[in-house]
Amino acid sequence: MIEEYKWFWEAFDQYAQKNHLKNTSQRKLIIDCFLDSKAHLEADELYNLVKTRGINVGLATIYRTLNTLKAAGLVQLRLLDDNRNVYELVEPGFHHDHIICTQCGRIDEFSSSEIKKYQLKVAGNLGYFVKYHKLEIYGVCPACHK
């Protein structure tokens, strides 16, 4: 287990225990691949990644595992403008937003307390009680606008 994802495994083990999940080699492998990838993956990409490890896992199992992680609150599905549906790791309490390159598809993360502040203000003006937000900036990354 990589130290970096200690928080993940602790949270997942807890969830697994509470929900009577069993340990299977497939799920372990899928999650390992997902974590290793630094994780902004489509289900299909994860499927192929797992296949490179030589073990045959059904695509359905990939989806089931991702849905389990989503239910555990450790993974989030993100619908991007370019029609990619990417899954990403969610570290509880560490919110971040994304900036996506329209040319190469690269995804970077950031977070801004100022933006958050003004979101609350705007929402308050409209009488909304804010639960969460999703901000995506689309642009051209440094590598692509040379």
Add this chain to the structure above:
Amino acid sequence: MIEEYKWFWEAFDQYAQKNHLKNTSQRKLIIDCFLDSKAHLEADELYNLVKTRGINVGLATIYRTLNTLKAAGLVQLRLLDDNRNVYELVEPGFHHDHIICTQCGRIDEFSSSEIKKYQLKVAGNLGYFVKYHKLEIYGVCPACHK
């Protein structure tokens, strides 16, 4: 023609002429329904809306019309967290963001120059050249948190 959408029809007519589109009653009807609805619609909702006018239009034609409008830059497809794919009118030069009620699905619009400003700052720090952004705030609307 409703005065409010003069800008729309001018833009669309220009696009239509340039691209040799023909005037058909179906397309006219679909667009009328779309404009009348104040427009945050799924393809399917628009389909049903058109049907209430008594004329039978194929669902495929709805999609083709929406795609045409998208190509003309007058309509935008928005993938929401709740898996709705809503189409909305885009008035060139008038950018706005959305706040969506997680309970009733209501969508309100807003725009904030402050948020825009900080987005540019954040993107600049990462070396990105910003093209556009998409901000969605999810929360509970006034009517739902009584």
Add this chain to the structure above:
DNA sequence: ATGTGTGCAAAGTGTTTGCATATCA
């Protein structure tokens, strides 16, 4: 022994496409 997980294939969704026919210019 029981319940959970798996692979596969089939079913589901939402959207697009092929084709014959109809319509506009």
Add this chain to the structure above:
DNA sequence: TGATATGCAAACACTTTGCACACAT
């Protein structure tokens, strides 16, 4: 007349589900 549009059904891509079998506890 010739290009564009339409309706329908079939094709599509992505995701979920049913089932029989396997495995973890």
